[in-house]
Amino acid sequence: MRRPTALSRLVLTVLALALPFTAPFEAAAADRITGEPFATRSEVYAPHAMAATSHPLATQIALDVMKDGGSAVDAAIAANAALGLMEPTGNGIGGDLFAIVWDPKTGKLHGYNGSGRSPKSLTLDEFRRRGLAAVPPHGPLPVSVPGTVDGWFALHGRFGRRPMAENLAPAIRYAREGHPVHQTIAYYWDRSVPVLSKWPGFAEQFTVDDGRGGRRAPRTGEMWRNPNLADTLQQIADGGRDAFYKGGIARTIDAYFKASDGFLSYEDLASHEGEWVEPVSTNYRGYDVWELPPNGQGIAALQILNILEGYDLKGYGFGSPEHVHLFTEAKKLAFADRAASYADPDHYRTPVERLVSKAYAAERRRLISMDRAMKAAEPGVIPQLNEGDTIYLTVADPDGMMVSLIQSNYRGMGSGMAPPGLGFILQDRGEQFVLKEGHPNSYAPGKRPFHTIIPAFVTKDGKPWLSFGVMGGAMQPQGHAQILINMIDFGMNLQEAGDAPRIQHDGSTEPAGQNIAMADGGELDLETGFPYATVRELMRRGHSVRFAHGPYGGYQAIMVNPEGGYVGASESRKDGQAAGY
Template sequence: MRYVWAVLVGVLLAGSAFGYDRIAGKKFAGRSEVIAEHGMACTSHPLATQAAVDILQKGGSAVDAAIAANACLGLMEPTGSGIGGDLFAIVWDAKTKRLYGLNASGRSPKSLTLEYFGENGIEDIPAFGPLPVSVPGCVDGWFELHDRFGKLDMEDVLKPAIGYAREGFPVTEVIAYYWGHNAKILEEYAGFAEVFMPGGKAPEEGEIFRNPYLADTLEKIAEGGRDVFYEGEIARKIAEYMEEQGGFLSYEDLASHESEWVEPVSVNYRGYDVWELPPNGQGIAALQMLQVLEGYELAEYGFGSSEYLHLLIEAKKLAFEDRAKFYSDPAFNDLPVAELISDEYAVKRRGLIDMDKAADAYPAGNFAEHGDTVYLTTADEAGNMVSLIQSNYRGMGSGMTPGKLGFVLQDRGELFSLDEGHYNCYAPGKRPFHTIIPGFVTKDGEPWMGFGVMGGAMQPQGHVQVLVNMIDFGMGLQEAGDAPRMRHGGSSQPTGEEMADGGVVYLESGFDDATVEGLKAKGHMIESSRGGYGGYQAIRRDAENGVYHGASESRKDGQAGGY
């Protein structure tokens, strides 16, 4: 028996020596994929995932489950979401066998003009307070989705979130960390501490948190529909609060808000059709990067090689140059989306890459590098799938917390430019450039995967890395998300030396020394960072076996679940 045990240990150690950390041979997977036949939900909080699965088991659609999960996340993960923010979604409808895109982002206040900033000596829109607040689009997005694809009554869909808001839930580890960080910044704003700092402090890991104000608000929304939020009692309370705080968001801004159904756009990457939503979001940056990378045999270089990472970084720089110039509200500009994601344009951009030398970092505009978001994906027994992303921006948003409503208003307006003539220049009633992007993949006209990666400018970079991990490097759904990531940014911490023109490459732990030295030899400035690499969820449809595979990465508190 001792001999058998010794042999087994030897085999496992030998496997580890070759880089395989698990019996299944998955080098990077921190956990197994979840596999279920009837339905699946993957979110960044276990209780939200369980709520979504419960909705599916009660006969709800994938959209019902997504709304239920999003409502729970707005309560349980206010560090990245809430009904004071915006929403985007891509839905695969099994009945019509096509994708539908929803842009539920809000617009700037109509009474706030570009001249106001100049007259008051404001060179950049501030991150917090009343000025960056735009119309919250989340609730309207819920009802647009529900009206088209929902099955259960909205009262049933919002019931789990209402129950947790009133009865309480234990705060999880990662969320507790970010909650404390946000609270230090936002506690000075009226109403914030009353809702989010019970007893004068942010809740700690394991502590039970309740939000009875939010429970009341969600009950009113469930009973009165979206109009109670945009034209009724809640809208009036928001407008009154904003006026008291010297803000510009008005009742009229809320009452005139509407979401927009849009056509997702795609490129084919090695036989897979990758879908994103068009601007004002940054989804097409991922498509532009994939178009450039398809011209190289990445599988030959291998995951984690300096050659592959160099190409990834250079493709990102090229896409983000266009991001800085063009990505904005299409209602105010004629955007060349088809050209930017075309094969012909990719050939031209590919010709600018030098395999041996890092290029200068192209301008990032005024678009922030970081952001906190929630991404979730759901699938039901009928074959419907949802890819949904939702955010306040900058974690818990602007700090503007309307009295006794239980949520913070977003600060998405910070992302407007104040440079007159810029595509993304501030204007009344305009949607700002947006960082949050849901992703979807089809193959041969059938759904293959709903997926997303959270986190500001990391999102398109994360989308590309996950897809390349799966398609080029043969990783599974969970492993593709858990594998170490790269993030290229346009700024660095002050070191006493001028930053390299090529920006900064941040590497997560897991890349070897040879890779780092290889990148440095090409002229890249390398820094390590524990955070800022996003948070990934995904569901893959296995048509051959008739099951769903779910993944939720270990960088967050989340969970994949199904039945």
């Protein structure tokens, strides 16, 4: 992320204070005949099924699977497998997976936590011996067990209709025959190569010959093939989940880490199990918003919404100083609890019921001043210890099943650790641990780290209304809340709600690293499109406003059309597509 210089900050501040106040977005809708000022395109409507992913080819794969009789879960697995090939900058079978599934037969939501645990042989003392104050972002130390493949088979075992070999076949074919790399993916791939090429197996498997004796990332439109990944996926198609966790793939990973000063072992892989979990909800102005409980950060979105429900956001208007200020302050309060209390439930019992209650939101709301930005935010619940980059996709099938699925290697392309001949990179999710004792998210062997990736779902009067997600680290709960505020408070349609300029607050105390507390109010990133008068007023209230390129997330969504079928929307900031039939 490129930060502004001290001079550019001074110029920005002077200009902001000098400009007169004007009504936000006075003529924003003039260029669009339908009247939605922010929508980059129309919503997608389809009578039978819908898929929205961050890559058009993956979207088409999902639709093909459903046309052939597959369920939404079959389609989501097929699309996810393809995205691991086509968008390795955000996901792959070396990462973790979370999902929420609406089952029309039972009229219930089902949650799945497919996060892996830290190596059993790696201890907190080992980090100390190496003189580390935080888990490094790359290399062998941040690698935890990848939970994606297990997640696929768990979801398929309950909701799949087609053989898994058929679900994986499109990704295998594209891996062997090749596909053209899309623009945004090529951009992030190029940024990752200089950082990750030092780790064994990465350059050999994720770069191409530059013609001058060096290696580079594939470019936009260039055909990319990954025969190693094709072979790995074929092994999984033939041998099931155990081919990954207990077969030759696991043994290759084990040998690779032993040779690379690492700790992930065959035993770690063989003992892995994900788990079905109950989604957690709050009601926001008549809509039940569902997230998964920790070790993920989903309930932060619920906390933000609960706090904001006490304000007349509709009356203030989108892009007003009050809208942005209140959202930012609510985020700070929710993230203070996130840093203090979100952790592996096997090691720490997060007080979820209290954190998402309306009474607790009322307590926290009293800490917000309309006139001044808070510089520090303390958690409202003090932990009592006891003996704990990304892709998002959503699919809906003709029978009414809907899947909200998110999957990630964490930091872009992950740790850089790419075992020979396997065609994928292991995640660096372990970077999210805290290397000090006494914290709920403190590192321990065999423990799940705090997780950023979160799927979301909304029901209305007990029926499915919206399956959606916004990928992007700490942006995710902020993005979830903003999408719903845009739709429910500001009356935007599904596409416009995602395309409207976004708010991102950065600098809150994190549940990871050295866990340094926010003391300066953090930084407020405003995407292009907010009125300058709003920027000026936010500065007067004490916010530190900056410009940032790219940290605003990636949105996909499917909504139930009350007239029949589905409505789809896809992120304008990514390479994706919403489509149906």
